[in-house]
Amino acid sequence: MASFIIEGGHPLEGTITPQGAKNEALQVISATLLTSDPVRITNIPDILDVNNLIQLLRDIGVKVTRHDAHDYTFQADDINLDFLNSRDFVDKCASLRGSVLMIGPLLGRFGKATVAQPGGDKIGRRRLDTHFLGFKNLGAHFVHDDEYNVYRIEAQHLKGTYMLLDEASVTGTANIIMAAVMAKGTTTIYHAACEPYIQQLCHMLNHMGANISGIASNLITIVGVERLHGTDHRILPDMIEVGSFIGMGAMVGNGIRIKDVSLRNLGPIPDAFRRLGIKVKADGDDLVIPHQAHYVVDSFLDGTIMTLSDAPWPGLTPDLLSVLLVVATQARGTVLIHQKMFESRLFFVDKLIDMGAQIILCDPHRAVVVGQDHRIRLRAGRMTSPDIRAGIALLIAAMSADGTSRIDNIGQIDRGYQNIENRLNELGAKITRVS
Numbered sequence: 523m524a525s526f527i528i529e530g531g532h533p534l535e536g537t538i539t540p541q542g543a544k545n546e547a548l549q550v551i552s553a554t555l556l557t558s559d560p561v562r563i564t565n566i567p568d569i570l571d572v573n574n575l576i577q578l579l580r581d582i583g584v585k586v587t588r589h590d591a592h593d594y595t596f597q598a599d600d601i602n603l604d605f606l607n608s609r610d611f612v613d614k615c616a617s618l619r620g621s622v623l624m625i626g627p628l629l630g631r632f633g634k635a636t637v638a639q640p641g642g643d644k645i646g647r648r649r650l651d652t653h654f655l656g657f658k659n660l661g662a663h664f665v666h667d668d669e670y671n672v673y674r675i676e677a678q679h680l681k682g683t684y685m686l687l688d689e690a691s692v693t694g695t696a697n698i699i700m701a702a703v704m705a706k707g708t709t710t711i712y713h714a715a716c717e718p719y720i721q722q723l724c725h726m727l728n729h730m731g732a733n734i735s736g737i738a739s740n741l742i743t744i745v746g747v748e749r750l751h752g753t754d755h756r757i758l759p760d761m762i763e764v765g766s767f768i769g770m771g772a773m774v775g776n777g778i779r780i781k782d783v784s785l786r787n788l789g790p791i792p793d794a795f796r797r798l799g800i801k802v803k804a805d806g807d808d809l810v811i812p813h814q815a816h817y818v819v820d821s822f823l824d825g826t827i828m829t830l831s832d833a834p835w836p837g838l839t840p841d842l843l844s845v846l847l848v849v850a851t852q853a854r855g856t857v858l859i860h861q862k863m864f865e866s867r868l869f870f871v872d873k874l875i876d877m878g879a880q881i882i883l884c885d886p887h888r889a890v891v892v893g894q895d896h897r898i899r900l901r902a903g904r905m906t907s908p909d910i911r912a913g914i915a916l917l918i919a920a921m922s923a924d925g926t927s928r929i930d931n932i933g934q935i936d937r938g939y940q941n942i943e944n945r946l947n948e949l950g951a952k953i954t955r956v957s
Contacts, residue, residue, distance in 0.1 A: 525930045526943060529952035530902055530923035533776035533813075536949045540764050540783060541567040541940050542592065542757040546719035548620035549696045550726050550755055551575055554584070554596035555627035556700060557730060559752030562595045566757060570937045575620045581605065597752075603632060612638045612670050622650065626697035629662060629675055630704050637664075637673040652687055652694030659685040660698075660705055682707030682746055690715045690740065690834040696723055702744045703732040709744040716740050717835035718787040722758055729753040759784050762841045763939065764809070765791045766914050769845040770946070771811025772800040773852060773922045778949060780809040789836045794846060796820075797828055798853050816895055819855025827890075831860035840864060844915035847871065851879040851900065852922065853893035860888050870912035873905045874919055902927040910938035917942075921951055 542565035551572070554561040566572060568591045576594065580586050583602040587595040605611050606628070615621035615638035628635040637650070654664070662677035682705045687694065695715040700723075702709040714720070716738055724737045730753045733745040764783045771778040772795065785792075785807055792802045792809065799817030803810040819828050832840035840863045847859045851874060861867050865886040875881055877900040880892040902925030907913030913935035920927035929935075932955070935942060943953040 523930065523957075524932050525928055525956050526917065526920075526932050527954040527956055528917065528920035528927045528929065530900075530921055530925060530927060532774070532921070532950050532952050534770055534774050534778055534921075534946065534949040534951060535776040537779040537781055538767055538945060538949060539781040540759040540767065541569070543567070543719055543760040544569060544572060544762070544938055545692070546722050546757050547572045548575055548623050549719060549723045550757065551579070551596065552620070552623040552627055553700055553723060553727060555579070555598045555601070555624065556631050556703065556727075557750040557752060558597070558599035559750075560595050560597045561730070561752050562593070562754045564593045564754070564756045566592045566594055567760065568592060568940045570933065571618065571620055574618050578614055578618065578621060578624070581611070581614065601632070603634070606634070606636050607674075609670060611636065612672055622653065623693060623697060623700075625653065625657075625675065626700035629657060629677060630680065630701040633677050633680075635675045637675060638670075650694075652689055652691040653697045655688065656685060656694060656698035656711075657701060659683050660701055660709065680705035682709035682744065684710045685712070687711065687713040689713070692717055692720060695720055695742075699724065699727070699734065699742065699744065703727055703734070703747065703750065705744075705746040707746055709746070711742045711744070712740065714740050714742045715834060717839075718758060718761070718789075722755075726753060726755045729755070758787055761788055761791060762839065762911070764788060765795070765842040766845050766918070766939075768792070768795050768800065768802060768809065768811055769849045770918050770921065772798070772814065772817060772849050773918055774951075775811050776813045776950075778811050779805075780811070782807055783809050785809070790838050791842065794830060794838050794842070795849070797830065798846065798850055798857065799855070800849070817853050819850065819853045819857050819893060821855075827856050827858055829858040829860055832863050840867070841911050843867070844870065844911040845918065847881075847889060847891055848874065848915045848919050850891040850893055851881070851919070852896050854895035856890065856892050858888060858890050862887060867909070867912065870908055870916065873903065873916060874900070877901050877903050877919060877923060879919075899924050901925060904928045904930070906930045907932055907934040910934055914939060914942075917953075921946075921953075
């Protein structure tokens with residue numbers, strides 16, 4: 523198992539470019555299963571979760587051409603449907619959260635799919651009911667396989683219908699859209715997720731011949747078509763990595779520029795950091811985070827303590843609350859971090875408390891951070907990364923700490939951040955990967 527050794531106290535300075543968006547990549551790569559024509563996708567992040575999904579597509583018969591580390595062509599013209607019923611396929615799906623996004627396109631094109639409990643972050647209960655209810659509304663039925671303890675989904679003909687989702691699930695919305703694009707008739711999805719990566723998926727499918735309207739809203743209408751054809755598609759920059767770099771610039775930056783961030787697709791992210799007092803300057807499509815000796819937490823108009831909480835898009839993404847929490851430890855002022863969507867994502871704060879952070883963990887969803895304005899520097903320590911986002915937050919804390927820290931289980935960080943130590947070392951960090 524790999525670990526990071528981090529020598530704290532080295533300021534970051536220079537320019538860094540965010541990778542392609544992980545969450546979009548998992549969706550649009552899965553969507554290539556909807557056509558037998560070639561689909562070329564660029565700006566694919568070279569990270570573990572995405573590479574594992576690409577390998578899984580190879581395993582089921584997709585022809586994958588790698589032009590470079592971020593540029594692939596996929597052609598699903600000879601799928602081995604028998605492999606979908608194998609123990610090997612079930613086991614691989616169980617280790618990869620992104621595999622759930624294959625269900626919609628397989629069901630939509632071939633009329634059958636296998637549902638294994640997907641892997642991924644251990645951040646609390648992440649149910650799949652929204653996916654299943656959507657498929658059922660389209661006419662699919664479920665059969666339990668007692669031997670493998672999985673569900674087989676089957677549908678001779680999917681039929682468009684109206685549905686009101688029980689929650690604005692991002693992967694649920696993506697899966698239902700992909701299942702519905704070739705269903706007979708019109709599908710209307712209300713309370714749909716509308717984040718930029720869902721918008722990107724819809725635009726790509728429309729370029730492939732789908733008929734999707736209502737893009738960027740929570741009411742999506744899909745008129746089913748006979749077939750889809752190939753296309754070229756470029757993935758957006760990863761908004762979570764952009765936010766992570768803003769946090770690093772605030773905590774340990776001596777002036778950094780984040781290149782080509784697709785500012786119009788960042789939503790509330792820059793303003794969330796500004797509420798902690800951080801200067802975030804837009805320069806064209808770049809963000810500049812100048813050196814700040816101090817940053818002061820804002821307060822609400824009535825003078826009450828600032829609260830940062832997650833919400834479905836266009837609310838603040840839950841994936842950045844871990845970073846915002848770490849950055850708040852060295853602000854001047856107090857902030858309440860309210861993680862509404864997952865019940866285990868704040869447990870990593872115990873490690874920050876061990877490092878000297880002043881944090882009160884109220885319950886699994888809320889933490890009060892009393893910023894120390896650099897009067898109390900974080901101490902180095904030994905930590906374990908519990909999930910992708912907590913892992914990057916701990917890395918930021920270690921870079922700002924006095925002394926040398928160690929973070930174990932960095933495979934979790936590798937799932938979401940490509941070559942992160944070398945990219946940060948180019949800015950001045952001192953991070954070493956060890957086995």
